[in-house]
Amino acid sequence: MDDTIVAMATAKGEAGIHIIRLSGLKAGTIIEDCFKxxxxxxxxxxxxxxxxxxxxxxxxxxxxxxxxGRMLTPYSYTGEDVFEINCHGGPFVAQRILQACIRHGANLAEPGEFSKRAFLNGKLDLVQAEAVIDLISSRTETSANLALAQLGGGLSDTIIKLREEILEILAFIEASIDFPEDDVENLDRETLESKIDKAFVDTKNLLDGSKTGKILREGLLTVIVGRPNVGKSSLLNSLLHEERAIVTDIPGTTRDIIRESVSVGGILLQLMDTAGICETEDFVERLGIERTWNALKTAELILLVVQANIPLTEDEYHILKTYAAKVIVIVNKIDLMDDDYHIEKLNQKGSWIPFSVIQHKGFQELEVEIRNRVFQGEAVLESDPLLSNVRQISSLEHCYTALSQALLSIQNGLPWDILSIDIREALQYVSEITGHNVQETLLDDIFSRFCIGK
Structure with missing residues (x-):
């Protein structure tokens, strides 16, 4: 990191201002040469x-x-001398300043290179660094708050505490192996098992929260399904607050899957409006219906739209039975009903929400039900340390497996040196999360996903 890097920190195009970021040993010299x-x-x-x-x-x-703007080492984002040049927002003006910095000794920064230097200089750990890109790409208030909490170090503190627990376990085991007859604290198997079990439970609790964290970060793959003309496309348009799908009285208007994203109760839904499920001789419509059935297999949430004044079809019963755990039933067109008998009859199990897209009834209840499912009925704070990153979750799952094997090993009375293998493996994986033990290739992969200038 002996070179000095420069890049645009704002998006290309016309704007009120552009910011050029400069960081490194020669940053001050370049500014002295070019700034009056x-x-x-x-x-x-x-x-x-x-x-x-x-x-x-x-x-x-x-x-x-x-x-x-002047931010000198070590009190800067990268830990180096950093200067930010705020110029007028024309792309030509910014490009000329950028080229001048390069002519005076700076190199054009790679994607994520500023954040990578912040990590290497101890200003951020990997959890915080990855939270930066999550914050930039967040599409709901909830996901932005989650990323801010991770950037603030709450999740890092939890992971570091778990790592210290595992380190302590390994230290005791190795002391017992290396100095069995010396004056070293004697850790009997019962006490050791208790310590491993605590680390195991702490790991499990983090993993349990990761499902919620991942949903907050990436959203729920949500399929809207039902028979033709039941109100699926009207529901989509109402959630989006725009006429995205064509709505007519003619059955089979939607022939293919329509994909959109929307925030409902702070939860990002990756919506898929599908072709109405029915018997048809139309070849194109049959292809659309086939795609509908395939979409249900991969869906994380299914909004099954049924009509309040019409009995369920065999296909609707099949969806309820096959995908019960992930179905919310939207009992639509309650404005057409004389009474609520049909809803009461249907309301046997699962989540059934009386609904009227036309009268805008049921949307608040749907929002509450989605949040209850994501947060599993618990009052989860957005500042809680939740894992949300696929890489971090994968590493913690490996740590969980290693600790599970360690518990099995100690229960089976295996020797200390065999036990230490499992604990070392757990330590390796938990250290990968914060970057205490990480390969250069992994760092390159992580930071290459950042935009240039960050």
């Missing part, structure tokens, strides 16, 4: 965390009037 402050006396104080007005020039030519 309006208040030279204030600039020479080298006061940290300041914005300084002036002009940016190159080869005797003024490129723009700018504000330069």
């Amino acid at each position: 402050p309006q208040n030279k006396e204030r600039w020479l104080t080298r006061e940290n965390y300041t914005l300084n007005l002036g002009v940016f020039h190159d080869e005797g030519k003024v490129l723009d009037q700018v504000l330069v």
Whole structure:
């Protein structure tokens, strides 16, 4: 990291301002060469965390009037000297300043290179670094709050505490192996099993919360299904607050799957509106219905729309029986009913919500039901340490397996050195989460998913 890097920190195109970020050993020299402050006396104080007005020039030519933010090592995002050049938002202006920095010794930054330097300089761990990209890509308030909580270090503290528990277990085991007759704290098998079991339970609790965390981060794959003309597309349009799907009185209007995303109660739903399930001779409609059945297999949530004043079909009963755990029944068109007998008759098990898209009834109940399913009826705070990243979850699952094997080993009376293999494996996987033990190739893969300038 001896080189100095530069990149646009704002999106390309016209805007009010653009920001060019500069970080590294030569960052200060480049700024001194190219920036002429309006208040030279204030600039020479080298006061940290300041914005300084002036002009940016190159080869005797003024490129723009700018504000330069100064953040000196070690009190910066990357841990290096960082300067942020705020220029006018024309793409040509920003490009000229960027090229001037490169001519004076900077290299164009790779995607995520600023955040990678922050990690390598101890400003962030891997959990926090990955929270940065989650925050940038968050599409709901809930997912943004989850990413902010992870960036603040709450999840990292929990993982580090678990890692310390496993380290302590390994230290006791190795002390018993290396110095069996010396004055080392004697850890009997019962006490050791208790310590391993605690780490095992702590790991399980984190994994239990990861399902919720993953949903908050990525959303729920949600399929809207039902017979033709039951109100599926009307439901989609109402959730989206726009006329996304064509709605007519003609059955079979939707022939293919329509995909959209919407936040319901702070939960991102990856919606799929499907062709109405029915018997048909139309070849194209049959293809759409086949795709509907396939979509149900991969769905995480199914909104089965039925009509309140019409009995269920065999296909609707089949969906209820086959996918009961992930079905919410939308009993639509209650505005057409004389009484609620049919709903009472249907309301035997599962989640049945009386609904009227036209009268906008049932939407609040649907929101509550979705949140209850995601949070499993518990009052989960957005600041709670929830795993949400696939890489982190995979590593913790391996740690869980290793601790499970360690418990089995100690219960079977296996020797300490065999037991230490399982604990070492658990330690390796939990260390991968925060970056205490991580390969360079994995780091490259993680940070390559960042945008340039972050």
